[in-house]
Amino acid sequence: MVKFPSSVLSRLKRSLRGIEVISDPAFLTAYRFDATGRRGRCRAVIFPVNREEFSRAAAGCMAMDMPVVTRGAGTGFSGGSVPVEDSVIISTERMNRVLSFNRLNEQVQVEAGLVNGKLQQFLEGEGFFYPPDPASFRVSTIGGNIAENAGGPRAYRYGVTRRYVRELEWVMPDGEFCRSGPEGIGALITGSEGTLGMIYSAVLSVLPVPESRLTFLLEGGTDREAMDLASELLGLGFRPSVFEFIDSKTIQCVAEYLGLEELISGRASLFFEVEGTGIETLEQKGIIDGFCDLKGMKLVSAEKENRREHLWELRRSISPSLARRGITKINEDIALPLGRLSEAVGLIHRMAAERWLDCYIFGHCGDGNLHVNVMTDRRKKEEMARTADFVDALFRYVAGAGGTLSGEHGIGVTKRDYLDLVFSEEELELQEGIKKAMDGESRLNPGKYFDGITGGGSK
Ligand SMILES: Cc1cc2nc3c(=O)[nH]c(=O)nc-3n(C[C@H](O)[C@H](O)[C@H](O)COP(=O)(O)OP(=O)(O)OC[C@H]3O[C@@H](n4cnc5c(N)ncnc54)[C@H](O)[C@@H]3O)c2cc1C
Structure with a gap:
């Protein structure tokens, strides 16, 4: 890692007079992480407040050959905003109009x-x-x-x-x-x-905003049964706008976190929302009600805004509830062809169990995107090695099944070394050419995606 001298930082601050630049190490701590918990290194954070300051901040860093990481809120799940090299962060927080x-x-x-x-x-x-x-x-x-x-x-x-x-x-x-x-x-x-x-x-x-929205939580059974129910429902003409899967371990975890005794049976669940005109949503409700009656299954429906918010809170509590199951969360957001999801959940759980890992799966299963979470502890080296081995096996399985490494969280640092599993050499070369054309000196967010291509990764 190239480390730039303090005198360069002082020159940068002078050149950006009028723009807030903070380099106090205690303050910088908060800007060295994202939601992965990975820690990087940065020398200063710049806070432009408008278009002109943003441009000056970028030009100032580039004039001094300083690598730059643009940062929003730092909620990324792939280490994208973690400064890998000795960098300056340009925060967009104050450009928020x-x-x-x-x-x-x-x-x-x-x-x-x-x-x-x-x-x-x-x-x-x-x-x-x-x-x-x-x-x-x-x-x-x-x-x-x-x-x-x-x-x-x-x-x-x-x-x-x-x-x-x-x-x-x-x-x-x-x-x-x-x-x-x-x-x-x-x-x-x-x-x-x-x-x-x-x-x-x-x-x-x-x-x-659509005229009407209805939200449902359907208690499915085993993980596989819940996945299969979803296919049956879609076959009946059920057309949700939101279609989420929550496996049995995850639902148990959220239920305990929120104190929802009725869900503690821990059955894998499906979370749906339908929307449209009042008549359209009632039609959809008719389909799911009829389906559940026939199967004798438990369905929680919410129509009023506060009841819907209550159900959404359950969905949004998954992440905080998992935090109680381990110090470190490894969250991979793989995506698979829809026909492979049902087999995938069981298979992934088996892969985790073989390595004695505590695994939870949920996600936007309607578009094939599953969040595979391992709750572990960064301080335990041997457990982390088993986790790395699991992630490696997971990515190889996903690539072999025609899926992608990331449905939405991006490549960042965490997946950069696996790009060759899903892209051909020609595709990678083409991408490298684009990077060279747009950022020839590799000043923008170094150590991420493109270092996977050029072999800067550590796999
Ligand atoms: C509890 C939780 C739930 C989440 N759920 C989802 C989800 O449902 N769907 C989903 O897609 N993601 C989800 N994420 C991941 C994350 O929130 C998203 O990736 C989000 O888009 C990151 O936004 P941010 O402002 O935090 O960006 P940051 O984490 O600050 O940055 C992410 C990447 O974007 C780059 N970047 C940021 N701003 C700019 C800019 N102005 N110009 C150029 N590059 C920029 C950074 O350099 C970095 O590479 C979740 C994260 C958490 C913690």
Whole structure:
């Protein structure tokens, strides 16, 4: 790792006069992590508050050859915003405005640091919503969502972030601004994890809030039975907008966390939402009610806003509830072809059990995206070695089954060494060429995706 001298930092601060730059080591601690718990190293955090400061910050770092990590809220699950090299962080936190809203065009323009949940609040007041809804929406930023091409429960019906990006404005390593729509170079920026450009603002498509929404929790049985029930339901014409799977171990964990005695039987469950006009949602309710009556299965339905929120709280409590089962959470968000999901859950649990690991599986199963969580302890070397062996076996299984390493969390540091499992040599070379064209000096977020391609990884 190249370490730059303190005199360079002092020069940077002078050149950015008027912009807040913090280099106090105690303060920096909070910026060395993301949700993976991995720790990096950074020398300063810059807090631009507008477009002009953002550009000056980028140009200032580049002029001094300092690697830069753009950071939103740091909720990433692949180490994307963890500064691997001796770096400077440019935080988008204070660039968090809604710049314009156009009801007729159904679009909103926002700065990158706006928190997804704040955007949703703003839009609700206008009778609209923004479909991408990562479970971290109360904290994660629109810039981070775009950089990771975030998904979420609603992705089953609405698709992921890319579909809603109409235009992006970003800063190139030299501080120059670029602007492009999804048919241009902007398409490369979405999902590029801060390695090709630093997003300043985005024009996003939004949709009118549907007339009616109903939320359901269906108690399934064993993990496999729950998966099979889902296929049966879809075969009957059930068309949810949200379609989530929660395995039996996870539901038990959430039930204990929230003190929900009635769920402690620990049956794998399916979490659904339907939406549309009042008549459409009632039709859908009819299908699922009839199905559950026939099978004698327990269904919890929620129509009123506060009841729906209660069910959503259960879904959103999965992550905090798991935190009680281990100090370190290894969370892999694999995606598989739908036909493989049912076999995959059992197989993955067996792979974990063979290595004496405590594994929990849930996720956006409607679009094939399963979150495989191992609750472990970073301080126990031998257990971590077994976990690494499990992750290796998991990725090899996924690649062999025609799946992808990440449904939504990105490659970052955690998966960079596995890219050759899912991309051919030609594809990797092409991607490397794009990086060279856009960031020839490799100043943007070094040590991530592209170091997997060039062999900078540690596998
Ligand atoms: C409890 C929990 C639940 C989650 N649920 C989901 C989920 O349902 N769906 C999902 O997709 N993800 C989920 N995530 C992962 C994470 O929240 C998303 O990846 C999110 O998009 C990251 O946003 P952020 O603002 O925290 O970005 P950060 O973590 O700060 O950064 C993530 C990456 O984006 C880059 N980046 C950030 N801002 C910019 C910018 N302005 N320009 C260029 N690059 C930038 C960073 O360099 C980094 O590579 C979850 C995380 C947690 C902790």
